[in-house]
Amino acid sequence: MNQSPNIACPECGQLHHYRPIAPGQTAFCTFCGETLYRNRTHMIDAVMALTLAGLILFVMTNLFPLLGLRAQGQEQEMHLFGASMTFWNQEYRILAVLIVLNIIVFPLFELLALLVVTLTIRNHWESSFAIFLYRWMREIKPWGMLEIFMLGVLVAVVKLGDVATLIIGTSLWSFAGLIVTMTAASSILDPFTVWRELDKTHKVKPHE
Numbered sequence: 485m486n487q488s489p490n491i492a493c494p495e496c497g498q499l500h501h502y503r504p505i506a507p508g509q510t511a512f513c514t515f516c517g518e519t520l521y522r523n524r525t526h527m528i529d530a531v532m533a534l535t536l537a538g539l540i541l542f543v544m545t546n547l548f549p550l551l552g553l554r555a556q557g558q559e560q561e562m563h564l565f566g567a568s569m570t571f572w573n574q575e576y577r578i579l580a581v582l583i584v585l586n587i588i589v590f591p592l593f594e595l596l597a598l599l600v601v602t603l604t605i606r607n608h609w610e611s612s613f614a615i616f617l618y619r620w621m622r623e624i625k626p627w628g629m630l631e632i633f634m635l636g637v638l639v640a641v642v643k644l645g646d647v648a649t650l651i652i653g654t655s656l657w658s659f660a661g662l663i664v665t666m667t668a669a670s671s672i673l674d675p676f677t678v679w680r681e682l683d684k685t686h687k688v689k690p691h692e
Contacts, residue, residue, distance in 0.1 A: 521676035532602040534669040549653035597621040
């Protein structure tokens with residue numbers, strides 16, 4: 485028999501007994517006022533749509549040039565992966581690996597994990613794999629630093645604009661769209677609701 489779970493406030497740790505709330509409503513901690521969980525209408529469908537859009541933008545970001553630099557009659561293009569290869573060729577191997585992980589591997593893993601999680605919930609699939617992915621996605625998420633990389637690119641655009649002609653590539657716009665899309669998906673997704681939905685189809689293997 486399923487019992488209603490207790491919920492610990494993420495801010496103060498106060499335990500609360502879960503109570504269903506109407507669509508559009510939010511449950512708050514009675515002690516500190518922190519948000520406990522939300523009942524968002526069509527949350528899974530919205531996150532799935534944003535995730536699919538994010539995957540398309542991710543492919544565009546890695547296929548097209550990020551920036552172009554024109555000086556003294558010569559033009560050079562920089563791709564997202566090429567930025568890390570530049571550091572690798574200059575013997576900054578650890579920095580190059582960190583850049584690849586933070587701006588390519590981790591964001592791609594987050595998008596694919598979100599897609600699997602939302603498909604699992606929407607189609608009521610067995611959720612063991614989705615639980616594994618979602619747990620690791622939440623662990624890895626703080627290491628995704630797309631916003632910081634974008635800030636560095638904008639600083640470079642401002643500084644290099646005085647010495648050369650900069651060409652804004654398609655990838656820069658898709659990269660900005662990717663940041664907005666992933667941020668929107670994260671803000672819409674309610675972790676408690678995700679865990680609760682995944683638990684409904686989770687099959688616990690008996691101990692041998």
